[in-house]
Amino acid sequence: MPSDLRQDHRQDRWQDRFTAPRPGFPHGAADAPDRSLYTCNTSGACEIHVWDRASDVHRQVTRRAAGTSLGALSADGRRVWWFDDTDGDEVGRWMTQPFEAGPGEGTPVPGVPQGYPAGLVLGVTLTLIAVATDEGTGLWSLPSGSLSSGSGDGAAALLRAFEDDVDLLAVSADERLAVLARDAGLEVISTASGERVAVLVDPAGGELDAFGFSPVPGDQRLLVRRDAPEGVLLGVQDLEGVQVLDGVQVLDGGARTPLALPPGEPLAEWYPDGKALLVTVHHQGRSTLHRHDLATGQSTALPVPAGTIDAAGVRADGRVEYVWSSSVQPPVVRVLDVDGGDRVLFRPPGGVPPRGPELEDAWVPTPAGPLHLLTARAAGARRGTVFLLHGGPHSADSDRYSAYRSVWTDAGVAVVHVNYRGSTGYGTAWRDAGHGRPGFPELEDLDAAYESAVGAGLAEPGRCLVAGSSWGGFLTLLALGLQPDRWAAGVAVSPVADHAAAYRQRPEFLQAFDRELFGGSPEELPEVYAASSPLTYVDRVRVPVLVLSGRNDPRCPPGQIDRYLELLRERGVPHERYGYDAGHGTLVGAELIRQAAVQMRFVDGVLG
Numbered sequence: 257m258p259s260d261l262r263q264d265h266r267q268d269r270w271q272d273r274f275t276a277p278r279p280g281f282p283h284g285a286a287d288a289p290d291r292s293l294y295t296c297n298t299s300g301a302c303e304i305h306v307w308d309r310a311s312d313v314h315r316q317v318t319r320r321a322a323g324t325s326l327g328a329l330s331a332d333g334r335r336v337w338w339f340d341d342t343d344g345d346e347v348g349r350w351m352t353q354p355f356e357a358g359p360g361e362g363t364p365v366p367g368v369p370q371g372y373p374a375g376l377v378l379g380v381t382l383t384l385i386a387v388a389t390d391e392g393t394g395l396w397s398l399p400s401g402s403l404s405s406g407s408g409d410g411a412a413a414l415l416r417a418f419e420d421d422v423d424l425l426a427v428s429a430d431e432r433l434a435v436l437a438r439d440a441g442l443e444v445i446s447t448a449s450g451e452r453v454a455v456l457v458d459p460a461g462g463e464l465d466a467f468g469f470s471p472v473p474g475d476q477r478l479l480v481r482r483d484a485p486e487g488v489l490l491g492v493q494d495l496e497g498v499q500v501l502d503g504v505q506v507l508d509g510g511a512r513t514p515l516a517l518p519p520g521e522p523l524a525e526w527y528p529d530g531k532a533l534l535v536t537v538h539h540q541g542r543s544t545l546h547r548h549d550l551a552t553g554q555s556t557a558l559p560v561p562a563g564t565i566d567a568a569g570v571r572a573d574g575r576v577e578y579v580w581s582s583s584v585q586p587p588v589v590r591v592l593d594v595d596g597g598d599r600v601l602f603r604p605p606g607g608v609p610p611r612g613p614e615l616e617d618a619w620v621p622t623p624a625g626p627l628h629l630l631t632a633r634a635a636g637a638r639r640g641t642v643f644l645l646h647g648g649p650h651s652a653d654s655d656r657y658s659a660y661r662s663v664w665t666d667a668g669v670a671v672v673h674v675n676y677r678g679s680t681g682y683g684t685a686w687r688d689a690g691h692g693r694p695g696f697p698e699l700e701d702l703d704a705a706y707e708s709a710v711g712a713g714l715a716e717p718g719r720c721l722v723a724g725s726s727w728g729g730f731l732t733l734l735a736l737g738l739q740p741d742r743w744a745a746g747v748a749v750s751p752v753a754d755h756a757a758a759y760r761q762r763p764e765f766l767q768a769f770d771r772e773l774f775g776g777s778p779e780e781l782p783e784v785y786a787a788s789s790p791l792t793y794v795d796r797v798r799v800p801v802l803v804l805s806g807r808n809d810p811r812c813p814p815g816q817i818d819r820y821l822e823l824l825r826e827r828g829v830p831h832e833r834y835g836y837d838a839g840h841g842t843l844v845g846a847e848l849i850r851q852a853a854v855q856m857r858f859v860d861g862v863l864g
Contacts, residue, residue, distance in 0.1 A: 269610045270666050273659035274852070275300070275845045276609035279589050281567035281579050282307055282601070287380060288333025289572055291355060294589075295325055298604050302843035304338050306355060307602075314604070319359035323843025326373060329355075331380045335403055338362060339373050344839025345808040346372055350385060352403055365403070367411030368396050372763060375424025375436075382431045382447055385412060386424035388765050393422040395436075395450065416450030421765040428469040428476055433495065435466045435478060442466055442480070444495060456493060458482055467523070472530040479524055479533065483684050490515045490522050490535070492550065515548055517555055521680045524548075527570050534570050536578075538681045541617070541630055541654040545578065545592075558592055564656035577601055581657040583615040583632070612657050613665045615673075620708040625686065627701050630655070630673040631714055632665050639668040639863045640744065641715035643705060647726030647750075649678035649698070650687055663852045667859060669721070672709050676701035678727075692775045694755075695734045695788045702735060706742055718744060719863060723855075725749035726812060726840065729803075730790065733820070736801060737793025745800040745862040747855055750812045750840055753820035754791040756782065761813035794823045800830040802858045804851055806838040832858060 280295035290310040295302050299316055301323035307314045318324040318338050326339035334355055340362070341348030349370045351362035365385065374386035374393050378400065385396045395415045402410025423437040427447060436443045440463040442456040456478075458464055467479040467490075476495040481488060492515075520539025527534060533548040535555065543565035545558040563582030570576055574594045581587035586609050591601040618629040630653055642664050646653045653673035664671050675682065677689035677697040689697045702722070709715040722743050724732045729751025736746045752758045756778035759770050771777055778785045786792050801824060805814040814835065824831045834854045836847055 270659070270663050270852070271849055272607065272609045273586075273612070273662050274848045275606070276586050276659075277604035277606040278302075278587050279579065279602070279604050281569065282577065282589060283329060283569070284571070285329040285333030286331040286378075288329075288331075291329060291333035293327055293329045293336060295327065296604050297323075297843075297845060298606055300845050303359075304336065305604075306336060314602075315358070317353070317358055318362070321844075322838055325843060328376055328378055330378045330383075330403070331400060336362075337365075337376065337378065340364075341839075343808045343837055344806060344842070346810050346839055348373075350376065365398075365412060367398070367413065369394070372765060374422065374765070377424060377427045377434070379427055379431045382427065383412075384415070384424055384427060384434060384447065386422065386436075388421065388763065390764055392417060392419040392764070394418070395422070395424065397447070397450075415447075416445065421768040425466045426468040426478075428495075429471050429473045433469070433476065435469070437465060440464065442478075444478075454495065456480065458484075460484065467525060470530040471526050471528055475530055477530070479526065481522070481524075483688075485684060487519060487683050488521055490517060490524055490533075515555075516553055517546065517548065518544065518557075519683075520544075525569060527574075528572050534568060534576060536565050536568050538564075538652070538654070540628055540681055541615075541652060541675065543654070545576070559596065559598060560590075560592070561598075562655065564654045566656075583613065583630075583655050583657060583661070584611045586612075586657045609659075610662075612659075612662050613671075615655055618708065618712070620704050622701065622704045624677060624689065624697065624700070625682075627704055628675045628679075628682065629705055629708070630675070631709075632661055632671040634668045634670045635665050636668055638670050640719035640721060640859075641670040641672060641709060642721040642723050642747075643672045643674055643702060643709075645674055645676070645698070645702070645722065645724030645728035645731045646679070647724070647728050648680075649676075649690060649694070649727045650680050651727075652679040652681045654681075659848070660852065663856060667856050669859065669863070670714060672705060672714065674702055674705045676705075676731075691773055693784070693788065694773055695731060698731050699735055699738055702731070703739060703742070706739075721745050721747065721859065721862065723747035723749075724751075726751070729812070733790035733801070734788070734793070736799065737790050737796045740796050740798050743799055745802070745858070747802045747804075747858065749804045749851070750806060750809055751790075751803065752812050752816065753789065753794075754816045755789045756785045757816035757819075758813055759785070761815060763810055766811060791820050791823070794820055795827065797824065797827075797829050800832075800858070800862055802832045802834070802855065804834045804836070804854065806840060806842065807835055808837070808839045811840040 282292035282294040285291045292307045304318040304327035322344045328337045340351045350365045353362040371387035371389040374388040377384045383400045396412040397415040398412040427434045444454040462483040465481040470477040478493045480493045520537040524533045524535045535546045545560045546555045548555045566579040568578035576592040589601040613632040615630045620627040729748035732746045732748040
């Protein structure tokens, strides 16, 4: 055990944070409101659970060594669907089983091939399944009732095959139309034939996304999100009058009147009557919840505690349920009753973990604009400071509960979260600043964060570490090469060291993301890929490096790390590697604890 975690009560405290119950959002069945499905880790790993609200009985329905994170309920509530991959490699197939069944009773959905999940819609009469492979994306269809009996009869039929990367987003309430994300726009197709009905594009070149059709049968309004220079906008596009099979119509997805919402990154869904929207806004590291009335155009803030909302939804009776946490308090499912009262909806079995450290806000002026830091003080005497870099890059650190943050502070290390350019919740210009030269704006912001923290007395030169996971792991390795005088050590979890090699080992849908981020493929832009690769600067690394990686990770393939570590070894740079049997991260609590212990032992060796 690391030195600062050896005392029994300290050891129990930090481990309890990783094993404490973490319930996901309870998604209800469309036509069976008393049946819900959610994820939870009470068995030691994230698994699928169901909840019969009428009897208030909760049951775990999956049990796999690597855990299970994708699941859904059929519209009639009679069947559970879940995705079965191999040790976190994200390649697998959809399984289904009766609501009453338990772990080990799922069977593959007949007729649907193995691949990466690209969308699932379980309608009242129609089920659509999108599966991505290296050859493209297939959209499969079957009648929903063919599996509800539990007989396993009825095979899915291929509705349409795409050569490119496509995501299935939603189906209209009358189940005539489906909307797909394709390129930067939206494609509307007929669910009967698979043929294209309409295309939604933004004339200004912004990217479009869809949050779903109105839940009212016959109402073809589609809730559309648009990335505009002034920010992320929401609007309602009415598809009424678009006749199926009448040919392609290009609808101006950018000409809608945007909804008047608070600034930030919005996520939205419809109220059951189609008259209002429930909007979650993520802005500057915190979340707010709003009811937007479509008739009046007015948004009303709902009374929720300060913190982060991971998911939210509206019940048929108007109650709003949401998953919430703060830096101090662990995640819980809460409900806003129609009378305005706010309460905990349910608590999974298990102890309540210790509180986390409070976060403080700091703003750093930079030439690109204000840089937001979230800081946490060390428990007891400060041994050093770690600058934590989130993944994504289009994500953000926020006022949420984090067992990982607490491990550092309990070990006497202060934490500085850096919401660098690329982070969400600060506008589209800030989010997209790294396109075309990934890594460089982020490191400029990291440098500004370092200078500010040292100047404010939050950090001491010579005792600063940099750490991150996924994109943050890549940035960690890049910082060790391009800012070698700043850091005493680096911890990179699931990183990329060689972008060109990673591109060649990734599936097509991830290659498409790279092409968007870099501006093309490695063959088209070899200099750009090389300039952003930590491998290019490995000869400048002088401090200890710890790399943790999943052996089955399709997003940051472990093979491209090998050459980087080999060159460190040749140059005599101290380094360690910890591999684990999972994909891009782990869903297993015991593995998270092992990884935290490995990192703190490494930190002990650096800071003493």
